[in-house]
Amino acid sequence: MQKYSQIAALLQQCLDRKSTLKSIILKSSSNQSFVRQAYAIISKAIQHYEQLYQIVEEIKSIQYIDIFDYNLLIVLMLDIFNPQNKKAKKMGGVVARYLKTHKVLIKQLLEQNKIYEQEKKYIYIRALQQLPFESENDEHIPNLCKVDYDIYSQYLSKNPEFLKGNTYIVQSKSSALPAYLLLRNIKNKIADIIDCCAAPGNKTIQLSHYAKQNNITGKIYAIERDEKRFEILKNRLNKYNCENVQPLNFDFLTIKPRDYPNIKIALLDPSCSGSGMLQLRMIEASKDDSIEVPDDKKEQVTQLSQFQSKMLHHLTFFKQLKLIIYSTCSIYKEENEDVANNFLQLHQQWESVNLFPEWPYRGIDNNQHFIRVPPKESDGFFVAMFKRKQ
Numbered sequence: 001m002q003k004y005s006q007i008a009a010l011l012q013q014c015l016d017r018k019s020t021l022k023s024i025i026l027k028s029s030s031n032q033s034f035v036r037q038a039y040a041i042i043s044k045a046i047q048h049y050e051q052l053y054q055i056v057e058e059i060k061s062i063q064y065i066d067i068f069d070y071n072l073l074i075v076l077m078l079d080i081f082n083p084q085n086k087k088a089k090k091m092g093g094v095v096a097r098y099l100k101t102h103k104v105l106i107k108q109l110l111e112q113n114k115i116y117e118q119e120k121k122y123i124y125i126r127a128l129q130q131l132p133f134e135s136e137n138d139e140h141i142p143n144l145c146k147v148d149y150d151i152y153s154q155y156l157s158k159n160p161e162f163l164k165g166n167t168y169i170v171q172s173k174s175s176a177l178p179a180y181l182l183l184r185n186i187k188n189k190i191a192d193i194i195d196c197c198a199a200p201g202n203k204t205i206q207l208s209h210y211a212k213q214n215n216i217t218g219k220i221y222a223i224e225r226d227e228k229r230f231e232i233l234k235n236r237l238n239k240y241n242c243e244n245v246q247p248l249n250f251d252f253l254t255i256k257p258r259d260y261p262n263i264k265i266a267l268l269d270p271s272c273s274g275s276g277m278l279q280l281r282m283i284e285a286s287k288d289d290s291i292e293v294p295d296d297k298k299e300q301v302t303q304l305s306q307f308q309s310k311m312l313h314h315l316t317f318f319k320q321l322k323l324i325i326y327s328t329c330s331i332y333k334e335e336n337e338d339v340a341n342n343f344l345q346l347h348q349q350w351e352s353v354n355l356f357p358e359w360p361y362r363g364i365d366n367n368q369h370f371i372r373v374p375p376k377e378s379d380g381f382f383v384a385m386f387k388r389k390q
C-alpha cells in the first residue's frame with residue numbers, strides 16, 4: 001500500500017506541473033521496477049485524469065469509503081484493472097478489496113471511457129520512392145506518408161535491409177514543416193541557403209532534395225557546432241546524395257557574414273528545451289498548448305531563449321538575406337512567440353509572414369503569423385517566418 005501512496009503522491013506532483021513526468025519519477029527512486037510501474041500508471045492517469053476522477057466519484061456514491069485521496073484510488077484502480085497485470089487477482093488490503101467489490105461496474109466504466117484501448121501508432125516517412133508497404137499521403141506535405149506503425153515494424157522484421165537504403169527518411173510531420181514552408185515562399189531560384197543548426201540533418205536533407213527538384217541553384221551551407229553531431233550530419237548528407245550541401249563544422253555565431261555574400265535564405269532550428277517531444281506531451285494532450293515552464297526548467301529555458309534570440313540577431317548581419325524560417329520543438333512561449341516578437345521589435349526592417357494560412361493551429365493569443373503544432377497532432381512544434389521589408 002505504501003508503494004501506491006507514493007505513486008499517488010508523484011501523480012499529484014505531475015498534475016501540479018512541478019517538473020516533467022520523467023524527472024519526477026526518476027528522482028523518486030533508484031528501483032527500476034518501481035520506476036517502470038510508476039511511469040506506466042501515472043502516464044495513463046494523466047492522460048485520462050478527468051474520466052478516472054468521475055469513475056471514482058461514481059463508485060464512492062454507491063458505497064462510501066473513508067478515503068479522501070482520489071489519486072490513491074485512481075492509481076490502485078489502474079493497477080488492479082490493467083488487463084496486463086497478472087498479479088492483480090492476488091492484491092489484498094482494504095482499498096483493493098473495496099475496488100474489487102465493484103469490479104463489474106469499474107470494468108464497464110473503464111471500457112466505456114476507452115482507458116485501456118490501445119491507441120493506434122503512426123509514423124511519418126518522407127518517401128523518395130514508392131514505399132513497399134501500405135501508406136497514406138499527408139494532406140499538406142508532398143512525399144510525406146503516414147504509416148501504421150505495426151505495418152512498418154512487420155515489414156522491417158522481414159526486410160531488415162530496408163533500413164540501410166536511402167529512399168526514405170523517418171521524419172515527423174512537425175519536423176518536415178519548416179523546409180516545406182520555406183520552399184513555398186522561395187521566389188528567387190538563384191539563392192544560397194544557410195541551415196544554421198543542421199545536425200542530424202533532417203531539414204538540410206529535405207532542403208537539398210527540394211532545391212534539386214525545383215531547380216533552385218546555389219549552395220546550401222549546413223552549419224553544425226558539435227563535432228560528433230557534425231560527423232553524423234556529414235554521413236547522412238552522403239547517404240542521401242546531398243551534393244548541393246556544404247557542411248561546415250562551425251559555431252554559427254562566429255561565422256562572418258561577409259564570407260557568405262550570396263546567402264538569401266536561412267533556416268534556424270536552434271537547440272531548444274525539446275519540450276514538445278518529451279513525455280510532457282502526455283500531460284499536455286488533455287490541456288491547452290500555452291503551458292507554463294516548470295520551476296526546475298525556468299533558468300534553462302531563459303538561457304535557451306537568450307541563445308535563440310542571439311542566433312536570430314546574428315542572421316541580420318547577412319546583408320543579402322531576405323527570408324528566415326525559425327522553428328523549435330518546444331511548446332514554451334518563452335522559446336517561441338517571445339523570441340519571435342522580440343526579434344520583430346528589435347529589428348524593424350523585418351516583418352513576420354502569414355506563412356501557412358490553411359493550417360488550423362496558430363500562435364499563442366491567436367497570432368495568425370506564427371504556427372504551432374499541438375503535441376496531440378505530432379511533436380509539439382513552433383514555426384515563424386520573417387521577411388526583410390522591401
Ligand SMILES: C[S@@+](CC[C@H](N)C(=O)[O-])C[C@H]1O[C@@H](n2cnc3c(N)ncnc32)[C@H](O)[C@@H]1O
Pocket residue numbers: 175196197198199200201202203204223224225226229250251252253269270271272
Ligand atoms: C534542434 S537541433 C537541429 C536539428 C536539425 N535542424 C534537424 O532537423 O535534424 C540543434 C543543433 O544545433 C547545434 N548548435 C547549437 N548551437 C549551435 C551554434 N552556435 N552553431 C552551430 N550549431 C549549433 C546543436 O549541436 C544541434 O545539433
